Amino acid sequence: MENNTRRNFIKKLGASVGAAGVVGGASILSSCNRVETVTGDTIQLLTSSGELVEVDRSMLKPADLPSLSENQKRGREGIPGKSWVMVIDLSKCRNARECMKSCQNHHQLRPEQHHMNVLQMQDAEHTAPYYMPKNCQHCDNPPCTKVCPVNATFKREDGIVLIDNERCIGCRFCVAACPYSARVFNWFEPKDAEKYEGVTYNIEANVPQKKGTISKCLFSADRLREEELPTCVSACPNGVYWFGDRNEDAVTNGTTKETVSFSKLVKDNAAYTLMEELGTKPRVFYLPPKDRAFPFQGEIDEHHA
Amino acid sequence: MKKIESPEESRKLLDKITHDLTRSIVKNDELTRFWFFILIMFIGVGLWGWIIQIDKGLGVTGMRDYVSWGMYIANFVFFVAVSLIGFLLSSALHLLKINWAKPVSRVAEQVAIAGVALAGLIIVMDMGRPDRFLNVFLHGRFASPIIWDVTVVTTYLTISVLLFYIPLIPDLALLRDRMGSEVPKWKMKIYTILALGWKGNAKQYKTVYHAMRVLMLLIIPVGLSIHTVTSWLFAATLRSGWDTTILGPYFVAGAFVAGSAAVIMLMYAYRIRYGLKDYFEDIHFDQMGKLLVFVSLVYLYFNINEFLVPGYKMKSAEGVHLTNLFTGSFSSMFWIVQIVGLILPIILLLLKYFRKPLPIAIISFFVLVSAWFKRYLIVVPTMEHPFLPVQNVPENFQTYSPTSIEIMITLFSFFAALLIITVLAKLFPVITIWEYAEEKGIDKKYLSEKPKN
Numbered sequence: 001m002e003n004n005t006r007r008n009f010i011k012k013l014g015a016s017v018g019a020a021g022v023v024g025g026a027s028i029l030s031s032c033n034r035v036e037t038v039t040g041d042t043i044q045l046l047t048s049s050g051e052l053v054e055v056d057r058s059m060l061k062p063a064d065l066p067s068l069s070e071n072q073k074r075g076r077e078g079i080p081g082k083s084w085v086m087v088i089d090l091s092k093c094r095n096a097r098e099c100m101k102s103c104q105n106h107h108q109l110r111p112e113q114h115h116m117n118v119l120q121m122q123d124a125e126h127t128a129p130y131y132m133p134k135n136c137q138h139c140d141n142p143p144c145t146k147v148c149p150v151n152a153t154f155k156r157e158d159g160i161v162l163i164d165n166e167r168c169i170g171c172r173f174c175v176a177a178c179p180y181s182a183r184v185f186n187w188f189e190p191k192d193a194e195k196y197e198g199v200t201y202n203i204e205a206n207v208p209q210k211k212g213t214i215s216k217c218l219f220s221a222d223r224l225r226e227e228e229l230p231t232c233v234s235a236c237p238n239g240v241y242w243f244g245d246r247n248e249d250a251v252t253n254g255t256t257k258e259t260v261s262f263s264k265l266v267k268d269n270a271a272y273t274l275m276e277e278l279g280t281k282p283r284v285f286y287l288p289p290k291d292r293a294f295p296f297q298g299e300i301d302e303h304h305a
Numbered sequence: 306m307k308k309i310e311s312p313e314e315s316r317k318l319l320d321k322i323t324h325d326l327t328r329s330i331v332k333n334d335e336l337t338r339f340w341f342f343i344l345i346m347f348i349g350v351g352l353w354g355w356i357i358q359i360d361k362g363l364g365v366t367g368m369r370d371y372v373s374w375g376m377y378i379a380n381f382v383f384f385v386a387v388s389l390i391g392f393l394l395s396s397a398l399h400l401l402k403i404n405w406a407k408p409v410s411r412v413a414e415q416v417a418i419a420g421v422a423l424a425g426l427i428i429v430m431d432m433g434r435p436d437r438f439l440n441v442f443l444h445g446r447f448a449s450p451i452i453w454d455v456t457v458v459t460t461y462l463t464i465s466v467l468l469f470y471i472p473l474i475p476d477l478a479l480l481r482d483r484m485g486s487e488v489p490k491w492k493m494k495i496y497t498i499l500a501l502g503w504k505g506n507a508k509q510y511k512t513v514y515h516a517m518r519v520l521m522l523l524i525i526p527v528g529l530s531i532h533t534v535t536s537w538l539f540a541a542t543l544r545s546g547w548d549t550t551i552l553g554p555y556f557v558a559g560a561f562v563a564g565s566a567a568v569i570m571l572m573y574a575y576r577i578r579y580g581l582k583d584y585f586e587d588i589h590f591d592q593m594g595k596l597l598v599f600v601s602l603v604y605l606y607f608n609i610n611e612f613l614v615p616g617y618k619m620k621s622a623e624g625v626h627l628t629n630l631f632t633g634s635f636s637s638m639f640w641i642v643q644i645v646g647l648i649l650p651i652i653l654l655l656l657k658y659f660r661k662p663l664p665i666a667i668i669s670f671f672v673l674v675s676a677w678f679k680r681y682l683i684v685v686p687t688m689e690h691p692f693l694p695v696q697n698v699p700e701n702f703q704t705y706s707p708t709s710i711e712i713m714i715t716l717f718s719f720f721a722a723l724l725i726i727t728v729l730a731k732l733f734p735v736i737t738i739w740e741y742a743e744e745k746g747i748d749k750k751y752l753s754e755k756p757k758n
Contacts, residue, residue, distance in 0.1 A: 113370075117697055119694055134693060143543060147451070147541060149441055149452050150443075150445065167440055167444060168437075169434050169440050170434040172374060175370065176538075177543070181691045181692070185370055185373060188361065188362040189361075189362060212433030275692060
C-alpha cells in the first residue's frame with residue numbers, strides 16, 4: 001500500500017516535471033520568436049506624463065526596474081551629489097492646472113488627492129488675488145520626518161523628503177505635523193488598484209499607491225534619476241516652474257528650458273519661502289506675484305486659517 | 306490602629322468582611338447575565354465596524370486629509386487620561402500615607418488597567434495599516450513621540466497590572482482556602498494558580514510590602530510620562546491650539562479630573578450593586594469629592610492659562626482657532642464643557658450635601674462626559690484650521706463629522722473597558738480583604754487559618 005502511493009507520487013512528479021519542461025521550453029521558444037518579428041499588432045499606452053501613445057506589441061519588454069529592496073535602498077539614499085530646489089514664479093501662474101493633472105497621472109492619484117495643489121490666495125483685503133501652486137516644500141528641517149515612528153518618511157541626501165509606503169503604518173502623525181497641508185492619505189483603495197495589482201512598488205514615484213498609507217509630492221524622484229525634470233515642471237505651459245540643483249547653482253525652466261543661476265534668480269526677484277517663521281527651511285522658493293494683470297476667475301475661497 | 310484581642314471576635318469580623326467583599330464574585334443573577342449580554346453585544350457590533358473599516362479603508366470614517374485625526378484620537382486621549390487615576394490614588398496617596406484612599410485604590414487600579422489597555426487598542430484601530438503594527442518595534446525611531454508613547458503605555462499597563470495583582474496575592478490565597486461550592490471550579494483553579502502557594506508567613510508579607518512600595522514609586526514617573534507624552538503628540542506639532550508649552554501639565558491635571566469622576570461612579574455602582582455601604586462609606590465619597598474639587602481647581606487654573614493668555618493677544622492663526630472655540634462653530638460645545646464639566650462641579654462639590662454618594666455620582670457622570678468632549682475639542686477644531694487654505698477638495702474634507710462606524714468603534718471601546726472592569730470585579734474582590742481586615746485590627750494570623758466546617 002505504502003509502496004504503491006510512493007510509486008504513484010513519483011509518477012506524478014515525473015509527469016509534472018515533464019509538463020513543466022514542455023511549457024517552459026515552448027515559452028522560451030515563443031519569446032525568441034517575438035523579439036525578431038514585427039507583428040503589426042499595436043497597443044495603446046499611457047505615459048507617465050499622461051500622453052496616449054501607440055507602439056507595436058513586439059516592442060514591449062518588461063521595464064528594467066531594480067528589485068524592491070534595491071529600489072528601496074537607493075530610494076532612501078537619493079541621487080549622489082545633488083541638492084534639488086524648485087522655484088515657483090507666482091507672477092506666471094494662470095491656473096492652467098496642467099501641473100496638477102500630470103502629477104495625478106504620474107502618481108496614480110484620485111481626483112481629490114493633490115501632491116500639487118493650485119491655491120487661490122489673497123493676502124490682504126485690497127490686494128489682487130493670485131494663484132499659488134503648492135506642493136511638498138521638501139523642508140531641510142522637516143517636521144513630518146521627525147515625528148514618523150517607523151522611519152517611513154525620511155530626508156534624503158539630495159534634499160528630497162520621500163515616503164516608503166511599504167513601511168508606513170498609517171498613523172497620520174506626519175499629516176498633523178506638516179504646516180503646509182502637503183500630505184494626502186489613501187483613505188480608500190487607491191485609483192485603479194486592481195490594474196496595478198502585483199506591480200513592483202517604486203519608492204521614487206510612490207506607485208502603486210497603497211490603501212491606508214501616506215503620499216505626497218516627491219519632486220518626481222524617479223524622473224530625476226532618469227535626468228528628466230519633474231512631471232509638474234515639464235507640464236506647465238506658462239513657465240511657472242524652475243527646477244534644478246543648488247550645488248550647481250542652476251535651475252531650468254520647465255516650459256522654456258532656459259537655464260539660469262539659482263541664486264541670481266532668487267535674489268533678483270526677492271524670492272521667499274512659505275511661513276519662513278516656522279523654521280522649516282523649505283526647498284521650494286516663491287517669486288512674488290507681481291504684475292497680476294490677468295483676470296482672476298472664480299471666487300476666493302474663504303477658508304483661511 | 307486599634308487591635309482586636311479576642312480570637313472569636315477577630316474570626317467573626319473576618320468572616321463578615323470576607324462574606325461582604327466576595328459578594329461581587331459570588332453574585333450571579335439575571336442582571337449579571339443581562340449586563341454581560343449588553344457588553345458583548347456592543348463589543349461585537351464595534352468589532353464588526355472595525356472589520357468594515359479594515360476592508361474598505363479609513364475612508365469609512367469622517368476623517369480626511371485636513372482633519373486627519375478625529376474621534377479615535379480624542380477617545381485615545383480620553384482613555385489615557387482616565388487611566389491616570391490609578392497612579393494618583395493607589396500610589397501617590399498611598400505613599401503620602403493618606404489612609405482613606407486605601408479601599409478606593411483597587412477601584413482606581415481597575416480603571417487604570419481598563420483605561421490604558423483600551424487606549425492601546427484604540428490607537429491600533431486608528432491606524433491605516435494595523436497589519437503593520439509590528440513595524441513600530443521592527444523599525445521604531447526613538448525620535449518620534451509615538452515611540453515614547455508606545456513605551457510608556459506598555460510600561461504603565463505592566464506596572465498597573467502588577468500593582469493590581471501583587472496586593473491581591475494574600476486575598477487569592479484566602480479565596481483558595483475559604484471559598485467552596487459557591488464559586489465554579491475554574492475560578493477556584495485560577496485562585497490556586499495565582500496565589501502562587503501563598504502561606505501567609507511574615508517573610509512573604511514583607512516581600513509583598515516591598516514589591517508594592519517599589520511599584521508605587523516606579524509608577525510615579527511612568528504615570529506622569531504617559532500623559533505628558535500623549536500631550537506631546539500634539540505639542541510637538543506647529544499647529545495653533547497645540548503649539549503650546551503648557552500642554553503636558555494641562556493634560557495631567559485634566560486626567561485627574563476625568564479619572565476621579567470615573568472612580569466615584571464605579572464606587573457608587575459597587576456600593577449599590579454589591580451592598581458595600583459599610584466599605585465605600587459616605588466619608589469616602591466625601592473625600593473623593595474634595596479630591597475632585599482640588600484637581601478641578603488645578604485644571605481650571607490651567608484652562609485659564611491655556612485660553613486667556615492667547616485669547617488676550619489673539620495672534621493671527623491662534624486667533625482664528627480661539628474665535629472658533631469661543632464664538633464659532635464649536636462654541637456651544639466649548640462652553641457647555643467648561644461650565645458643566647468644570648465650573649459647576651467645583652461650586653456644587655464645595656457644599657457638603659453634594660458630596661453625598663448619589664449627588665456626587667451624578668455630578669461625576671457629567672464631569673466624565675464633559676471630559677470626553679473636552680478631548681474632542683482639543684483634537685478636532687485645531688485640525689479644521691490649517692495654515693493654508695483648504696481648496697480643490699470635496700465639501701466633506703473641510704469640516705469633520707464622525708460617521709456611524711466611528712461611533713460604533715468608540716462605543717466598543719467604552720463597553721470593552723466596562724467588560725474588563727466587570728471581569729475584574731467578578732473574579733477578584735473590589736477591596737483587598739487582608740488590607741481591610743488589617744485596618745480593622747484583625748491580626749494576620751487569622752487570615753491564613755482554614756475555616757472550620
